[in-house]
Structures are given as structure tokens and as C-alpha cells.
Amino acid sequence: MAEPSTRASRGWLFALQLAIGAVALWFAGARLAADWGNVNWSRLDVTGGAVARACAWSAPAVLVAFAVLIETWRRVLTAWGGALAPIEAAHIWFVSNLGRWIPGKVWQVGAMAALAERAGVSGVAATGASIVVNLVNLVAGGAVLVAAALGGIDVLGASGVGMRGAWIGAVVIAAALGASPLVIPRAASLAARLLGRPDPAVRVPGISIAMAFAGCTAGWVLYGLGFWALSGALGSAVTMGPLAAIAVYTASYLFGYLMLFAPGGLVFREAMLVTTMTQLHLAGATEALVIAALSRLWITVIEVVPGLLFLFRRPPAAPTTR
Numbered sequence: 001m002a003e004p005s006t007r008a009s010r011g012w013l014f015a016l017q018l019a020i021g022a023v024a025l026w027f028a029g030a031r032l033a034a035d036w037g038n039v040n041w042s043r044l045d046v047t048g049g050a051v052a053r054a055c056a057w058s059a060p061a062v063l064v065a066f067a068v069l070i071e072t073w074r075r076v077l078t079a080w081g082g083a084l085a086p087i088e089a090a091h092i093w094f095v096s097n098l099g100r101w102i103p104g105k106v107w108q109v110g111a112m113a114a115l116a117e118r119a120g121v122s123g124v125a126a127t128g129a130s131i132v133v134n135l136v137n138l139v140a141g142g143a144v145l146v147a148a149a150l151g152g153i154d155v156l157g158a159s160g161v162g163m164r165g166a167w168i169g170a171v172v173i174a175a176a177l178g179a180s181p182l183v184i185p186r187a188a189s190l191a192a193r194l195l196g197r198p199d200p201a202v203r204v205p206g207i208s209i210a211m212a213f214a215g216c217t218a219g220w221v222l223y224g225l226g227f228w229a230l231s232g233a234l235g236s237a238v239t240m241g242p243l244a245a246i247a248v249y250t251a252s253y254l255f256g257y258l259m260l261f262a263p264g265g266l267v268f269r270e271a272m273l274v275t276t277m278t279q280l281h282l283a284g285a286t287e288a289l290v291i292a293a294l295s296r297l298w299i300t301v302i303e304v305v306p307g308l309l310f311l312f313r314r315p316p317a318a319p320t321t322r
Contacts, residue, residue, distance in 0.1 A: 045237075046233060046234060046290065050232075050233045050234075050235070051294065053232070053233075054230045054231070054232045054233035055233075055298055057230075057232065058229040058230040058298065059302065061222045061223070061226035061229060062222070062223065062226040062299070063302070064222050065222035065223050065226065066093075066094075066306075068219050069133075069137075069215065069216070069219045070086070070089050070093045071089075072133055072212055072215030072216060072219070073089065073093060073130060073133045074086065074089040075208070075212075075215075076129040076132050076133055076208050076211070076212050077121070077125060080122075080126075080129050081122065082116070082121040082125040082126060082129065083121070084116075091115070091310045091313060092112055092115040092116055092119065092126070093112075094306045094307040094310045095111060095115060095307050095310050096108050096111040097303060097307055098304065098307040098308075098311075099111050112126050112127060112130050132208075132209075132212060133212050133215075135180075136180070136209060136212040136213050136216055137216040138254065139213065140213050140216035140217040140219075141216075141220055141250050141254045143213075143217060144220045144221070144246060144247070145247060145250055145251060145254075148243060148246065148247035148250075149247075153243050153244045153247045153280070155247045155248055155251040155276045180209050181208075220246065220250050223246075223250070223253065224242070224245050224246025224247070224248075224249045224250060225242060225245070227245050227248070227249040227295060228241075228242050228246070230294060230295060231245065231283075233291075233294060234283070234287055234290060234291065237283065237284070237287045238277075238282060238283045238287055238291060239281075239283070240277070240283065244280065244282055248276045248282070249295075251272060251276055252265075252269045252270075252272035252273040252276065253265065255269060255272040256269030266296075269292075270292040270293070270295075270296055273295065274288040277291065277292075
């Protein structure tokens with residue numbers, strides 16, 4: 001039987017989860033209303049049926065991307081000495097992911113640490129694994145943009161990034177991946193000293209970095225394919241192939257992610273989508289705005305709904321030792 005202090009801590013944690021969900025839903029809902037108001041549907045031949053079909057085609061790619069990223073985090077967590085069942089990893093990932101809708105990135109990391117500790121995994125390990133995956137994810141996103149540039153889709157061309165820049169980027173990315181097994185443990189030790197905590201003695205095998213890079217790269221590709229499928233709602237009004245969709249979506253997502261003060265990259269991601277699609281002549285300004293709004297609406301629903309559902313799941317308590 002659980003002790004009163006244990007039951008009380010679980011109650012507070014559950015209340016915290018509900019509060020995060022409510023705030024996240026408020027922010028997401030407010031932004032959805034603004035996006036919807038910016039779309040002039042009368043100028044386009046878009047039907048509800050076409051949107052529904054596009055969402056149906058997009059959903060599998062996005063859901064598989066979620067599964068790949070969750071499993072990637074779970075595998076990296078193992079290298080940090082933690083172990084979670086797939087359903088528990090999904091629970092932690094989706095619920096903590098709701099924190100992205102609150103300005104700043106600390107809510108997501110804090111929720112992940114708290115949920116991991118309740119599942120019997122060190123919060124430090126869960127947070128460290130999350131940071132590793134997020135850092136590698138940024139590198140993988142850069143690699144996707146480099147590959148797209150080498151393939152003729154240079155979404156950063158307006159900023160002066162051409163073929164030479166793409167090759168330089170490829171070298172930098174390779175160097176970052178090669179150095180990460182040495183840099184990450186030292187960074188973890190430095191963070192522990194600054195926080196006055198014991199050295200976690202983190203060991204990050206090269207295979208973990210390789211797996212994280214492969215998983216994150218696959219995630220970017222799947223996200224981009226989902227975006228490409230979603231753009232089918234506008235039919236021939238959008239002339240965007242799979243490679244262009246992957247590059248455009250990755251660039252916009254990275255740009256929004258780096259805007260730490262913007263919950264979920266709101267506004268910045270959409271602005272980047274519209275800019276790149278119009279500059280690459282993949283769509284007109286109105287069509288690009290519609291696709292950006294649809295993308296935000298769809299990704300919000302498919303990200304937030306699982307998180308809210310997981311909020312009401314009561315995971316088994318971690319075994320206690322006497």
C-alpha cells in the first residue's frame with residue numbers, strides 16, 4: 001500500500017499534468033483561432049473533402065514519425081542507464097511534449113524528468129537523453145537541408161547559402177557527430193558541477209549517436225512527407241514534390257524551434273513556410289498561407305490530442321525497494 005506522502009506526490013503531479021494540459025490547450029486554441037481568421041478560403045477552390053483526404057494521407061507519415069522519435073529517445077535513454085517500456089516512453093514523450101506550447105523550453109524538460117522519475121527512471125537520465133536527442137535532431141535537420149541543397153532544393157538560397165555552403169555544412173555536421181561522444185559527457189559533467197550535483201559519469205557510445213541521428217533523420221523525412229501529403233488539399237495550385245516538401249518543412253520547423261520564446265514555434269514557423277514556398281515558386285502567397293495554416297492546424301491536433309489522452313492514463317507506479 002502506498003504511503004500518504006507517495007499518494008500526495010502523485011496527486012500533485014497529476015494536478016500539474018492537468019494544469020500543463022489546460023495552459024497548452026489555451027495557447028494552442030488561441031493560435032488556431034488566429035490562423036483560421038487569416039485564411040481567405042473564398043479565393044481558393046478548397047473543399048472539406050479534399051482537406052479530409054489530405055489529412056488522412058498525412059496522418060500515417062506523422063504518426064510513424066512520432067513512433068520513430070519516441071523509440072529513438074528510448075534507445076538513447078538506455079545508454080544513459082534508464083529503461084522504459086514502449087508504452088511508458090510514449091506516455092512521457094507525448095505528455096511532456098505539451099510543454100512546448102508554453103513559452104520557453106523548460107516546461108517540456110521538467111515534465112519529462114518528473115514523469116520519468118515516477119516511472120522509476122532517473123530524471124537526470126531522462127533529461128540527458130532528451131537533450132542528446134534534441135541536439136542530434138538539430139544536426140539531423142541541418143543534414144536534411146544540406147542533402148536537399150545538394151539535390152537542387154536550397155531553401156536557404158536567399159541567405160546566400162549555395163553549393164559551397166552545403167558542402168561546408170556537410171563537413172561541420174560530420175565533425176559535430178564525430179565529436180559528440182566526447183563532448184556530451186564533458187558537458188554533462190560540467191553541468192553537474194555547476195548545479196552542485198554528483199558527476200553522472202555519462203557514457204554516450206558512438207552507436208547511440210548514430211542511432212539518434214538515423215532516427216531523427218527519418219523523423220524529418222516522415223514529417224516532410226506528411227506535409228507534402230497535406231499540401232494535396234490544394235491540388236495543382238501547389239507544385240511541390242516530396243524533396244521540396246521535406247526541405248521546406250524542415251527549414252520552417254528548425255526556425256520555429258530556435259525561437260525559444262515562441263510556444264511551438266508559433267508564427268515564426270508559418271512565416272518561414274510562406275517565405276520559402278513563395279521564393280521557391282512552389283505556391284502563390286495565398287496558397288502558401290493556406291498550407292501554412294492547415295499545417296499548423298493539423299500538426300496541433302495530431303500532437304496535442306494524444307498528449308491530452310495520455311494525461312488521463314494512470315501508469316503503474318514504479319516498484320519500491322525496502
